[in-house]
Amino acid sequence: MIYTRRIYFYETDGQGVVHHSNYLRIFEEARGEFLRSLGLPYSRLREEGYEVVLLEASCQFKQPIFYDQEVNVEVHLTEMNRYFFSFSYQVFVEGKLKALGKTKHCFVKDGKLVSIPAKLRDLLTCEFHEEN
Amino acid sequence: MIYTRRIYFYETDGQGVVHHSNYLRIFEEARGEFLRSLGLPYSRLREEGYEVVLLEASCQFKQPIFYDQEVNVEVHLTEMNRYFFSFSYQVFVEGKLKALGKTKHCFVKDGKLVSIPAKLRDLLTCEFHEEN
């Protein structure tokens, strides 16, 4: 899935580029749209008492991104087992790779680690097989 | 009370100055320290089920503030009745006035407007009389 939006002015910093912390925020938006595209928005999972917890995040910053540029974030599910799932993110502006990211997650319910909700696992499994 | 800290780099924007939205965040920090200085940190009030809700906020931006500058925020309680209380904020850098702010609040418990917790009202009343 590709998530697209323009950069807001408040996302830039005193170097005139998108502040690095905002890449993690854009990744969050992108995986939110990924879940929505599967028909299971995160807000629905939260209504059922699930929280997605971030375990690890990393990003390589290749080139700066500027105000008002349109970013295209390609999101892929890269790993999944009973408890854990990971996404990769490739951030493009006008076809040029600007950044590479990776996040690893699990689900928590009532404060405890739980297996990935069955409904979501089925959807992710399809997605995973289609892609790989 | 005067709340002091340096400006972080991520608070600046592409104009090279503190982004205006961050003034509201610094006001929040300042009134948090104000409550702590009274001996009743907001985290304690939250443990008792209270939430402070912001009803109104405003800010006049007089001069820009830059990275690494030390801001001094003078906080005053300006209004209080059974339900509502307001603060004013004067933001100084090296003695020069940079911004003026105002916020108005109430307390909510179990999703409903409640009167200001008695313990806090007593403390605020003392503060209010001392100042006025």
Place this chain on the structure above:
Amino acid sequence: MIYTRRIYFYETDGQGVVHHSNYLRIFEEARGEFLRSLGLPYSRLREEGYEVVLLEASCQFKQPIFYDQEVNVEVHLTEMNRYFFSFSYQVFVEGKLKALGKTKHCFVKDGKLVSIPAKLRDLLTCEFHEEN
């Protein structure tokens, strides 16, 4: 003009609602889209050396806004003279008014207050007359 987008998870705070500082950010997005809708995106004005400076901002928070809700922000130009211009913002979710905002701005070039660029003033004047 009406600016629409969903609330991101990172815009919520420990009260489970959109943090008040983010309203000012959403207003910034909305007036950015307003300028773009006039055919004069802020990024173009910046290329010509202009900066829009925020002089005043205020917001009344009527009801909380939650994660994943779609906000509709109605932006109006409410004042304009040679140097200053103001916008109002009404934030709706599913037709219900959630917040009211106001911002006042001027233009700066090479660090000095300048009159509103003629090109923009013409566009804003049309807009202003159409609306009033």
Place this chain on the structure above:
Amino acid sequence: MIYTRRIYFYETDGQGVVHHSNYLRIFEEARGEFLRSLGLPYSRLREEGYEVVLLEASCQFKQPIFYDQEVNVEVHLTEMNRYFFSFSYQVFVEGKLKALGKTKHCFVKDGKLVSIPAKLRDLLTCEFHEEN
């Protein structure tokens, strides 16, 4: 060096914990204080035309961090050559490890990669040898 401060309310998200993107911001604060502790604040380097650019960042989130908790961030210089330098970050609350981070940087002047300013390299070399 250990950098210490309390968590602000606006740093929490709808899960009631510090939003993950803010860890990168706290790391930035911590390395800012690290440079200041060496006698060479980043603001001084910027006056001389240098910018520190972030190339890579990663974080492992071990346990959530809550509003008003005091975080202690232990910063170490872990790598340095002519062009690149890396920091590690260990985030503690009341002695418990909450997160581990890593960032890699270089210097840019007039838009080009330059070697680490000599003055800073000397200071970092001392620090590096003391620690290793």
